[in-house]
Amino acid sequence: MKKARIAYGGAIHEAIEWEGQLKLNDGRLVEESKVTWLTPIEPRTVFALGLNYADHAAELAFAAPSEPLVFLKGPNTFIGHQAYTRRPSDVTYMHYECELAVIIGDTARNVKKEDAYNYVKGYSVANDYAIRDYLENYYRPNLRVKNRDTGTPFGPWIVEAADVADPMNLKLTTHVNNKLVQEGTTADMIFDIPTLIEYLSSFMTLSENDVILTGTPKGSVNTAVGDVVVTEVEGIGRLVNTIIGDESFIYR
Template structure:
């Protein structure tokens, strides 16, 4: 079952796929374009992995990390499906990052890898944009790179864990204006999902609706105002986003 959060007629609803449309929690059937898509959950603590695919590290001329490179993301970075992401006028290189989002389902402390999937509620798609102009260095993306308003589309769906048979073997793609620009597989992660859950829970408590953004494969290229970016993960969802400029952003 795929579940979304949407706003319709001024009210927030849970919604489910229904024959190409959406069925709201009050029983009404609506078209996908009639609603405002919200993030599938309200994210709590969000952990984002840097350089978690060796091919992406090589693409950026960095060595693959020997332990997870992690930064945190604030809540205002997240927007929903069909949302709009700002590209500041002064930047020269802003790129998408298609990522599998792992959503924690219950309190986790000192979890062993063998038990890690018991703590996963489900999965979603994230597009964690980065502005390379603002990057300080490879191991410390600063706030302007990864914590800007609207910089992380997230959704459309929460797909429950029992519906994804092998999250470590999913195809990821990104299309910009219908052109395929990024393709990879979660099988190529340096640190897989159980390893990440064991790592984080070894020194801090994970809670329901914490999110782990697991990194992106190679293929990140510059984007422009007006580009329509579609990040898709096999069996999890297709996330659509449009890049806008400063004037459009400030007038929204």
């Protein structure tokens, strides 16, 4: 089942996909184009993986890491489907990153890999934009790279874990202005989902609605104001986002 959070009629609703429409909890059917999409959950602690695909590490001229490279993201960065991401006017290289998002469903501590999927609530899609101008290095991404307001579209759906037969064999694609620019598969992750859950829970407690962003394959290229970016994970969802410039923001 695909679930979403949306704003409609002056209220926030949970909804499910229903024959090309959205079915609200109160039974009403509404068109997808008539709602404001929110993130499918309210993210708690968010863990993001760097260099978790060998082809992406090679693309950046880095050796594949020997243990997970993890950094944290604040909730301020997340926006929903069909929303706008700001590209600062002073940057020269800002790129998308299509990622499978893993949403934790239960308190997890010292979880073994063979039990890890028992702690997954579901899966979603994230587009974790990065600005290379601000990067210190790929092993220590600084706050401006990965914690900017509007920098991470997330959604539109959460797909229940039971409905995803093999999360480690899903195709990922990114289209910019209808042109295919990135393609990969979760099968190429260096550290798979059970390994990541075992690793993180070995030194900290994971809680419901914590999120693991599992990294991106090769193919990250520069984008521009006005670009429409579509990141998609097979069976999970199609996330649409538009890049806008500083002129769209009012300073006070």
